Amino acid sequence: MKNFKKAKLSLGLLIVAMIGFAFMPAPTKITVKGSDTMVILAQKWAEVYMKSHQDVIIQVTGGGSGTGISALINGATDICNSSRPMKSSEIDKLKERYASMGVEIPCAKDGITIFLNESNPVSELSVKQLAGIFSGKIRNWKEVGGPDQDIKLYGRENSSGTYVFFKDNVVKADYAASCQTLPGTAAVVNAVSKDKFGIGYGGAAYAAGVKHCKVKKDDKGVAYFATAETIAKGQYPITRYLYMYLRNRPTGQTKAYIDWILSPEGQKLVTDIGYFPVK
Amino acid sequence: MKKITRILLTFGLILPILIVSTKTMAQKEVDVMKKEQDTIKENVSTLRDKINGVEERIATAEADLSKLTKIKLSGYIQAQWQHLEAASAYPDNLFMIRRARIKFTYEPVQGVVFVLQPDFTPGNITVKDAYLQLNDRWLKTFSITAGKFNRPNYEVEYSSSNREVPERSRVIRAIYPDERATGAKLEIAPPRVPLKIQLAVFNGNDGLTIPDASGVNINPTNSDFDNHKDFMGRVTYTFKLGSVGGLSIGAHGYYGAIKANSLDVLNSDYTYNKTNDNIGKLVKKNWVGFEAQLYFDFLGGLALKGEYIFGVNGTPGYTSSSTVVSPMTSTLKNDTLTLTTLTTKTTASRPAIEKNFMGYYVYLIKNIGKRNQVAVRYDYYNPNTKLSADQIGTNKWDGGSSKTVNNITYAGTDAVIATNAQSKTVVTNNLKSGTGDIAYGTWTFAYTYFFDDNIKIMLAYEIPMNTKSGIVDEKTGLGNVTSNYTVNGVASSYDYSNVIKQNTLTLRLQVKF
The missing domain is CATH 3.40.190.10 (Periplasmic binding protein-like II)
Known part of the structure; x- marks a missing residue:
């Protein structure tokens, strides 16, 4: 019971x-x-x-x-x-x-950062030069002060906001057909780190194994890295929300x-x- | 000792044999290994060739695929059941396919778009959209469209697949029949500026039913039949209201005309339009509209949208025979030749008419969660603002005593409205105001459930209410504005001095892809 x-x-x-x-x-x-x-x-x-x-x-x-x-x-x-x-x-x-x-x-x-291979002697580029490089008008590094080697382009897929922003604000034309599209900024950084003559773009938070390239508004301007200070002062030319x-x-x-x-x-x-x- | 010597001898004999055989075996192994190496090399080479072949095939497939990605396919099907409460409706309930459309969009290069959209309704295939669009690739501001496309108006451009109620407002259906028109359009929409300007030029006769003398539509293919082109313009601007929503305001205008197709043109009040008495005359199609759409976040999406439109809308008539213009006599006097021209005009079978109209619509839409939406719309359309409700059905200039106004003599019976002083002929008005002049106010209530992004179901109830029109005979109690109908062999008529029940219940299922 x-x-x-x-x-x-x-x-x-x-x-x-x-x-x-x-x-x-x-x-x-x-x-x-x-x-x-x-x-x-x-x-x-x-x-x-x-x-x-x-x-x-x-x-x-x-x-x-x-x-x-x-x-x-x-x-x-x-x-x-x-x-x-x-x-x-x-x-x-x-x-x-x-x-x-x-x-x-x-x-x-974010300051859209330009990634270069660590061995690349080029250290700064203007927005106009970047437009030329990514639209395919500039194809050799010697045209921008680098070695006599073909430029290898790495970019994002067209579903990417970075792809659209960079195209609308920097390239202002179609990307060169030779631009290899990769899924994510990490993949772009990885590709550039392995390619001596590669160049890519992406968010500032990705940087391991590559060097950042200084960017200037025009040929006569001063080139800046994307930093909190240069972005806050409006000096770095490729910034976005x-x-x-x-x-x-x-x-x-x-x-x-x-x-x-x-x-x-x-x-x-x-x-x-x-x-x-x-x- | 002997034993040792024997062992040594045996070992001495065996060792060379062993060495020789080992060497032979090693050589054999080397040969085998070489063979294997060669085989591996061959296999690697074969595999490399195969990989190269696959790569080539992939490259070809990618090239083909990239062409295919330039073609986009979209569309929707609307199947519905309706219950019609109008006494003249037979059958009064029916299933139907309202829309079955596939839209092909091809963008061979960036900024160049070709669009073709047929509509497959049972027994009929019609082309709804067929246009090419060139977008400015540099400023991303301008685009030019040419072909057959939507006229620039808010409700016209708002796709039926997205609309919150079953049909467009009555005023929009009246002034923009079939929604689309053939012509060209320039669109200016600067990026980062919420401004849009649309300027268009059209043939102007798309979707209109224009009867000839025997009542046959002379505009079945919508190919142009006059030299006059119609112009349209629309401007919209959107304000953001912080995080709570936004307000779009805009205006559009239509400046056009169409060949009268008849000898005479009537004013909106059915009087004779003297100023429009010339051969090859046109009837006006001029109006303006003002629109606003307010989006407000109140426990989810809430929208209030409306438009007010007013102006003059011309309708072509028809004539029973062509006009004759010929020099009848000539005299030579003092080396001066004088030609006396007489114009012979035949009696118009049905005059064209320019009607002053006005209309508006207001939507209130509330989304509840992600899947539910309720909508209420009231729309009003008065096709003839120059006639009061009790003037409809009565000739403006009735028979009996004649009247002369501005050298035009109005006389005779109901059918004759004027004597044309210029051509000396009788101008006949056999067009009397009637059901086409009655104003309607319509309430529409709709509920939509979204199963997902592709499928939705809508239940809607539409209540059109005519303005009580015409004069009621005190003896019979019947109005003078009526329309006849026959259902199952039984003839009857509507008397528009009452509000006629014409409500419709619609249950619609839509699949969009």
Whole structure:
């Protein structure tokens, strides 16, 4: 009889516990997708934030800014990372589908860095020379003060925001057909580190095994490295904002996460990774 | 000792044999290894050739594939069931394919786009879009489009696959029939500036039904039949309202005309238009519209969109025989030849008319979460603002006593409105105001559920309400504006002095790819 009572009590406790678990709030999942340039930064943000907020799961994937924006439009991601502003045609799609123009949050600044092989004697280039190199008009290093060797071009895929930004703001024409497209800035850096006569571009946070090239606005100007100071002063000529996009104004855990990213703690990680804070 | 000597002798004999045989074996092994090496070399060479072959094939395939990536295929199908509440509707419920479109977009080089979009409705294939577009590659600001494409207007350019309610507003359907027109367009949209300017020139007759004397449409292929071209322009500008949304405002104008196709043109109030009395005359199609779209983030997406349009819309008529213009007499006096010209005009079978109109629409759209959307629209269209509701159905200049205004004598029966002082002929107005002049206000309520990015289902209810029009006979209680219909052999009519029930329930499934 006693055993029967115990069993009943245990069963009762089990049911109460099960009901309790059922009503416990599940961890909130936030999906982040987009820019490959921003993927290291976004992963770092997520990793640090999740340590102090165990009720939130943040899933970060890359794929390129264009891919991220498409995912935002078709509802496959909560936050889109983009290294370029949204196009008006993309905003139109948000209007049509969600009756919204989307929310743009600049979350970091970046100086697009020119990567050269460490053995390359060239140390600075003008924006005009870069345009010539990446459009295929300048094909030999000797034309820009280097050795008599063909220039090997490495760039990003067309779904990349960096590809679009560099094309619109530097190349201002079609990329040379010989430009080898690679998935991610890390791949560009890796290729240039192995190719004596290679040149590539990408986010400032990627630099291992290659040397950064100073860039000047025009032939007579002073060449600068992309640093927090030169970017803040507007001296480095190839700078851009890095953005987060949402369909609507963030609420709940998503808002808390974005507020944290824009806080001094979140912005410190921007500097740690190699980008530049917005504030 | 003997034993040792024997062992040594044996060893001495065996050792050379062993050495020789080992050497032979080693040589054999070397030979085998050499052979194997050669075989490996051959295999490597074969593999290298194979890899080279595969690489070549991949390069060829990539070249072919890169051509294919320049072709984009998109489209949508809308299948729907409708229940029609109008008494004249038979059948009153039906399944139909409203749209079945495939859009082919080919971009052989950056900035040059070819678009072809046929619509496959059962028993009919029509070309909706067929144009080429040249985009400026340097400033990324200008683009030129030529062919058949959407007229530049907000609701026209807003695709049916995205629209929140089943059909476009009544005013848009009236002034932009079939949405598309044949012509050329210059678009100016500077990057980073939320400004868009569109300037277009069209034939001007696309989508219009223009009957000849026997009522047959002379415009079935939409090929131009007059020298006049129509001009259109639209300007829009978008303001960002911080993180809460944005506001787009704009205006568009249409400046056009179309051959009257008849001898006479009537004013909007059905009086004779004296100023338009010439051979080869045109009827005006001039209007302007003002638009605004507000997007506001209130617990998710919320949009308020509207447009107000007013102006003059001409409709061609038809005539039963051609006009004769001939010199009838000539006299020579004092070396001066005088020609007396008489113009013979035949009686117009149906005059053209220029109607003053106005219309507007307002949408309120609310998205709930990622999958649900509700929309309400009210649209109003008055096709003839010069006639009050009780003037519709009555001749402006009725029979009985004659009247003379500006040398034009108005007299006779209902059918005769004027005597043309210039040509000395009777001008007949056998066009009387009627159902085509009645104003409509329409409420539309719609709910849309998005299964995913490609599939959505819409349930909508449309309530069109005509303005009570015409004069009611006190004895019979019947109005003088009516239209007849026959359902299952039973003839009946609508009396527009009442609001006629013409509501429609639509359940639509759309697949977009």
